[in-house]
Amino acid sequence: MKALLHYGAIGTNGLRLEEVEDKHPGPGEVKVRIKAAGLNHRDLFVLARRTGSEPPFIPGSDGAGLVEAVGSGADHVRIGDEVIINPTLGWHAASEVPEVPDILGSPTDGTFAQSTIVPAVNVEPKPAYLTWEEAGVLPLAALTAYRALFTRGQVQQGEHVLLPGIGSGVATYALAMAKAAGAEVTVTSRDAGKRRKALELGADAAIDSHGDWDEALEGRKVDLIMESIGPATFPQYFKVLRPGGRIVSLGATSGDTVEIPLRPFLFPQFSFLGTSMGSTEEFKKMLQFVDKHRIRPVVDATFPLAEAVRAFQRMEEGRQFGKIGLIPEEEG
Structure with a gap:
């Protein structure tokens, strides 16, 4: 599959779209075919902090797509489910505040790829009224x-x-x-x-x-x-x-x-x-709230994954109003 990798260079200079190994989900995990992903300022901060000695990784915390494989024990998820990804890892109750929240997309591989693997507890049903682009840019900022x-x-x-x-x-x-x-x-x-x-x-x-x-x-x-x-x-x-x-x-x-x-x-x-990010409990409540009030993300622009550097530059320059989306190309 194709994925956006970041190598050691600081900032967007280290970004490369490459073919990478297509992995399979382990126990308690699901593999999601990404239909749309979203940029956040966090992505810029992550790239800026890299020193050059770390191994390449796939950035990205926001995403939505179709479940294409399910690991053992993930019984509540089915292949073909339309899901939205909760980017916060391991923080379940709102009252159990971690010192620093663990977030998808650093140090773990993230969503700027044709597929990603996440814990099954980190996927929720996509609100039906949202387009893929809207769902893909919703999670972290919302x-x-x-x-x-x-x-x-x-x-x-x-x-x-x-x-x-x-x-x-x-x-x-x-x-x-x-x-x-x-x-x-x-x-x-x-x-x-x-x-x-x-x-x-x-x-x-x-x-x-x-x-x-x-x-x-x-x-x-x-x-x-x-x-x-x-x-x-x-x-x-x-x-x-x-x-x-x-x-x-x-x-x-x-x-x-x-x-x-x-x-x-x-x-x-x-x-x-x-405050920083939020828990699984709050992610579920947030989805219920946006669904009840039919809140739609403000999508500033979308870019194909191959033009991710342009998307990053738009955010870096502060020209956006709302969210910037990335759309992986479908495999033929």
Whole structure:
């Protein structure tokens, strides 16, 4: 089968589409013929961290497809089942938080191939209303958004949610999920086109990241901020968060370190919560939620697997709005 391999070179320079051995699932595993896969910023981070001494591997955490082989003991799965892959490995209950979640696509081989082998407990029925492209880009970012909003953020109907940096997969899912939960949603972006698209998708307000957020909100405070940027936007948060409000941190695209002035943090009794990925329990709940509300992923663009470097470059340059998909070619 054909697969996208990453060799030792740092970044996308190490990517090669090659013919690799077609493996068979072991006990408790299933083999999934990938119909569509999705890129995440995590894929860029994984490639950037490689030093050159590691063996080649297949990246990719998102994917959906058809079960084409079943190992012993995987009795709940049948050949031909249409499935979506849960990328979190070995984290079953939401309350049993691992120190660092194990995720498909590093160090294990991932989904950027014509087929992949995963634990049978990591496949769930594909929501029937989703196309393959939509299902393939759903898992990681939608799971991250669901846990951040509901498990950690405890968003409630009627609350005001702020999503800095609209345009990422997580942020677009969070916008759809928060609106489905009955929340008011404000987004920020330095890109006028992305602000306009967010309003078209149901955002109640969209403000310029480079402006004064408190002034743009006309003094209206927010209950929950889903933070994925870090130091570039963090100083704005305390100005717009209501007393008792929550910040849920799920990323750090502008850097790992922020300064928190303690008195402005303590007196309003803000909560600062961390989150990463999600459990099998939450993955099932997320699928139920998107199915109930007929939430569709925002697909920015799709590329054939052979043009994966172009897809990575689009994400690296921050030009996407929503998710970028990869489509493996069918074997003839």
